[in-house]
Amino acid sequence: MAATSASTFSIGSTTSHGSKASLHSQSKMCGMNFSVNPRNNIKSFTGLKSSFLGKESTAALRQSFSKKSQNYSQTSPNVLQIQASFKVAILGAAGGIGQPLALLVKMSPLVSDLHLYDIANVKGVAADLSHCNTPSKVRDFTGNDELANCLKDVDVVVIPAGVPRKPGMTRDDLFNINAGIVRTLIEAVADNCPDAFIHIISNPVNSTVPIAAEVLKQKGVYNPKKLFGVTTLDVVRANTFVAQKKNLKLIDVDVPVVGGHAGITILPLLSKTKPSVTFTEQEVDDLTARIQNGGTEVVEAKAGAGSATLSMAYAAARFLESSLRALDGDSDVYECSFVQSEVTELPFFASRIKLGKQGVEAVISSDLEGLTDYEVKALEALKVELKGSIEKGVAFAQKEKVTA
Ligand SMILES: NC(=O)C1=CN([C@@H]2O[C@H](COP(=O)(O)OP(=O)(O)OC[C@H]3O[C@@H](n4cnc5c(N)ncnc54)[C@H](O)[C@@H]3O)[C@@H](O)[C@H]2O)C=CC1
Numbered sequence: 001m002a003a004t005s006a007s008t009f010s011i012g013s014t015t016s017h018g019s020k021a022s023l024h025s026q027s028k029m030c031g032m033n034f035s036v037n038p039r040n041n042i043k044s045f046t047g048l049k050s051s052f053l054g055k056e057s058t059a060a061l062r063q064s065f066s067k068k069s070q071n072y073s074q075t076s077p078n079v080l081q082i083q084a085s086f087k088v089a090i091l092g093a094a095g096g097i098g099q100p101l102a103l104l105v106k107m108s109p110l111v112s113d114l115h116l117y118d119i120a121n122v123k124g125v126a127a128d129l130s131h132c133n134t135p136s137k138v139r140d141f142t143g144n145d146e147l148a149n150c151l152k153d154v155d156v157v158v159i160p161a162g163v164p165r166k167p168g169m170t171r172d173d174l175f176n177i178n179a180g181i182v183r184t185l186i187e188a189v190a191d192n193c194p195d196a197f198i199h200i201i202s203n204p205v206n207s208t209v210p211i212a213a214e215v216l217k218q219k220g221v222y223n224p225k226k227l228f229g230v231t232t233l234d235v236v237r238a239n240t241f242v243a244q245k246k247n248l249k250l251i252d253v254d255v256p257v258v259g260g261h262a263g264i265t266i267l268p269l270l271s272k273t274k275p276s277v278t279f280t281e282q283e284v285d286d287l288t289a290r291i292q293n294g295g296t297e298v299v300e301a302k303a304g305a306g307s308a309t310l311s312m313a314y315a316a317a318r319f320l321e322s323s324l325r326a327l328d329g330d331s332d333v334y335e336c337s338f339v340q341s342e343v344t345e346l347p348f349f350a351s352r353i354k355l356g357k358q359g360v361e362a363v364i365s366s367d368l369e370g371l372t373d374y375e376v377k378a379l380e381a382l383k384v385e386l387k388g389s390i391e392k393g394v395a396f397a398q399k400e401k402v403t404a
C-alpha cells in the first residue's frame with residue numbers, strides 16, 4: 001500500500017531516511033545539509049521520503065547515504081547545484097508564511113526561478129533572499145499591475161495570501177476577506193499560467209479550494225488534477241504528536257490525515273499509522289483532539305500575533321518539493337491533500353494522493369476501508385460540516401461570476 005511521505009528538514013540535521021524508490025541521503029554543503037536521491041540524483045531540501053518501508057530500508061538507506069554523500073562531495077564541494085529548472089511563484093510572499101517559505105524554496109535545487117508577489121513589502125524580502133548563494137533567481141512583483149508578469153510560465157503557484165486568525169476566531173471567520181483575495185489571485189492564475197499546479201494555503205481551505213475550482217471553471221481552464229488544498233501541516237502535526245506520545249522515532253512515523261482542514265473536519269486515521277501502533281481509547285481521543293486543534297494551539301500561543309507560520313512554511317515546502325519531484329518524473333510521490341475527489345459523496349476531500357507529472361494520478365481510497373468505529377463516526381460527523389464549507393465556497397464564486 002502506498003504511504004504518505006514522512007519528512008525531516010535537513011538544515012542542521014544529521015538524520016536521513018528514504019524509501020526504495022526514493023532513497024534520500026544527506027550531503028553537507030555550506031554548513032547546511034541537503035539530501036541526495038541516489039536513484040535520479042535529485043538533491044532534496046526537506047529530506048523527504050516518499051513511502052514508508054520500515055527499519056530495514058532505513059538501514060539500507062544509511063549505508064547508501066554515506067557512499068552517495070562522498071560521491072556528491074567530490075563532484076560538488078561547496079555549492080548547491082541546480083537539479084531541475086522549475087519556476088515557482090509565491091503569492092503573499094511578504095507574509096508570516098510567505099517569507100520562511102520563500103527561504104526554503106530558495107534552498108531547493110529543483111527551482112531555477114522564484115517569483116515573489118505581494119501587495120506590499122516584497123521588494124525587501126526579495127533583495128534579502130537574493131543574496132543567498134543558491135542558484136535560483138529571485139524576482140519581486142508588487143501589486144495587481146505586476147501579477148501577470150509574476151505568473152508567466154510558472155510551473156507551481158503557492159498561495160498563502162490572506163489574513164490569519166486571532167484567538168477566538170474560527171478559520172471560517174476569515175472567509176469574508178480571504179474568499180475575495182483567493183478569487184482575484186486565481187483569476188490571474190487562470191489568465192497567465194493555467195497549466196500550473198496550484199497550492200492553496202489561504203484559509204478556510206475547505207472553502208477557498210472550491211472557490212478556486214469554480215473560478216477556473218468560469219475561465220474554462222479547470223484541471224482538477226492540478227488544484228490542491230495544502231493540508232500537509234495536519235500530517236506533519238499528526239506524525240510529530242504520535243511519535244512523541246508513543247516514543248517512536250519521528251522519521252518512521254506516518255499518519256494519514258483525511259477530510260478537510262478545520263476543526264473536526266481534520267481526521268487523523270490513527271488506525272492506519274505506520275509503523276503499526278496500538279492506542280488506548282483515551283490516547284485516540286487525546287491525539288485526535290490535539291491534531292484537530294493544532295492550529296488553535298499556535299493561534300493562542302501567539303496571542304494575537306497570527307497563526308502557524310514556521311511549521312506551515314515547512315509543510316508547504318514539503319508539499320512543493322513533492323510536487324516538483326513528481327513534475328520531474330519521480331513515480332513514487334504520495335501526499336495527503338484536499339482535492340476534487342470521489343472517495344466520498346463530497347466533491348472535495350483530503351486524502352492520500354499519488355502525484356505525477358500531470359498532477360493527481362490517483363486518489364488512494366483504500367485508507368478509508370477498515371476504519372475503527374471511532375473513525376467511522378468521526379468521518380460521518382465531519383462530512384456534514386465539510387459539505388457546508390464546500391457549498392459556501394461554491395455559492396460565493398457563483399454569485400459573482402468572473403469573465404472568461
Ligand atoms: N493551510 C494551512 O494549513 C494553513 C493556512 N494558513 C493561512 O495562510 C494565510 C496566511 O497566513 P500568514 O502568512 O500567517 O498571514 P500574514 O498576514 O502574515 O501574511 C499574508 C500576506 O498576504 C498578503 N496579501 C494580502 N492580500 C493579498 C493579495 N490580494 N494578494 C497578494 N498578497 C496579499 C499580505 O500583504 C501578507 O503579506 C492565512 O489565511 C492563514 O489562515 C495558516 C497556517 C496553516
Ligand SMILES: O=C([O-])CC(=O)C(=O)O
Nearest residue numbers: 165233294295296307308
Ligand atoms: O489555525 C489556523 O488558523 C492556521 C491553520 O490553518 C493551521 O495552523 O492549521
